[in-house]
Amino acid sequence: xxxxxxxTRQFQSGIxxxxxxxxxxxxxxxxxxxxxxxxxxxxxxxxxxxTLIQKDVIPTPDExxxxxxxRHTPGIQTKIKQSTIAxxxxxxLGSAVAGAMAKIGIGKMLLSDYDVVEPSNLNRQHYFIDxxxxxxxxxxxxxxxxxxxxxxxxxxxxxxxxxxxPGHFSNVDxxxxxxxxxxxxxxxxxxxxxxxxxxxxxxxSGMAGFGDNNKxxxxxxxxxxxxxxxxxxxxxxxxxxxxxxxxxxxHHQANQALRIILGADKGRK
Amino acid sequence: MNITLNGNNKSIQxxxxxxxxxKSLELTPETVVVxxxxxxIQPDSYDTTNIAEDDWVEIIxxxxxx
Numbered sequence: 001x002x003x004x005x006x007x008t009r010q011f012q013s014g015i016x017x018x019x020x021x022x023x024x025x026x027x028x029x030x031x032x033x034x035x036x037x038x039x040x041x042x043x044x045x046x047x048x049x050x051t052l053i054q055k056d057v058i059p060t061p062d063e064x065x066x067x068x069x070x071r072h073t074p075g076i077q078t079k080i081k082q083s084t085i086a087x088x089x090x091x092x093l094g095s096a097v098a099g100a101m102a103k104i105g106i107g108k109m110l111l112s113d114y115d116v117v118e119p120s121n122l123n124r125q126h127y128f129i130d131x132x133x134x135x136x137x138x139x140x141x142x143x144x145x146x147x148x149x150x151x152x153x154x155x156x157x158x159x160x161x162x163x164x165x166p167g168h169f170s171n172v173d174x175x176x177x178x179x180x181x182x183x184x185x186x187x188x189x190x191x192x193x194x195x196x197x198x199x200x201x202x203x204x205s206g207m208a209g210f211g212d213n214n215k216x217x218x219x220x221x222x223x224x225x226x227x228x229x230x231x232x233x234x235x236x237x238x239x240x241x242x243x244x245x246x247x248x249x250x251h252h253q254a255n256q257a258l259r260i261i262l263g264a265d266k267g268r269k
Numbered sequence: 270m271n272i273t274l275n276g277n278n279k280s281i282q283x284x285x286x287x288x289x290x291x292k293s294l295e296l297t298p299e300t301v302v303v304x305x306x307x308x309x310i311q312p313d314s315y316d317t318t319n320i321a322e323d324d325w326v327e328i329i330x331x332x333x334x335x
Contacts, residue, residue: 186329193304231330235332
């Protein structure tokens with residue numbers, strides 16, 4: 001057996017990767033055999049993994065989905081693809097969480113922020129220099145669709161308050177709170193607990209500076225309600241937010257959301 | 270009087286409101302979520318909601334940054 005673009009195919013003795021390309025992807029002009037670029041006449045052995053690429057051509061959404069199904073297995077990918085998450089705040093946490101969830105092929109994301117990309121954001125937030133001045137919602141949407149064009153995105157540009165949250169987010173599977181402002185962090189958890197009783201929540205508190213990696217933890221406050229962070233490292237002058245540690249917290253949040261989606265941890269449904 | 274605060278016994282002053290408790294703990298009222306005997310207390314009620322003997326109080330605190 002062979003893997004050709006993540007699909008299982010029959011092995012034939014003596015076949016070359018160029019012949020496989022003629023059969024399965026005739027337009028391919030780059031051949032990868034077990035992770036290394038090779039010429040078209042490279043012989044393929046039983047059990048090899050072949051990737052056939054047509055340079056400068058973007059795979060279709062169906063092709064992208066099939067890569068993800070092959071990577072993650074169909075049962076898991078179906079659950080990911082059927083799930084809707086919301087990310088509130090698209091700064092150092094939110095932009096990184098969104099990237100992780102786009103890459104694994106989440107079905108739908110609601111992305112909320114009212115801010116624009118500023119130069120001071122770029123020490124940690126996943127935007128590009130040429131996006132300075134753009135709304136974060138618009139910049140992140142463009143970046144995420146470059147990572148995975150098969151995801152569905154809804155952007156919310158208004159400045160949120162506690163009373164507006166249920167109207168936007170009551171139907172998502174997991175709400176991921178990535179605000180900077182501690183007042184909105186508290187307001188979001190209060191709203192989830194009192195108004196959004198089927199929505200799982202992954203919040204955040206304490207990830208500034210360059211403290212110990214392992215002080216960042218994911219704490220279950222109650223079933224379906226999780227808070228990530230070290231609980232104390234507040235962003236302030238002299239201890240700012242920096243990409244490495246904010247990234248640790250963001251990926252705790254992303255993995256916790258994934259665990260809820262896949263049923264490894266309790267949600268609230 | 271004695272209350273249970275985040276799972277631990279704690280002695281506090283008689284006739285304390287939620288706001289008094291938050292002040293005594295040096296917490297900023299706007300950055301916490303308070304649950305009193307399984308009910309979430311809204312911030313505009315912190316000063317009018319009193320805490321009684323043996324009450325069960327959970328306070329979840331947030332610090333800024335994200």
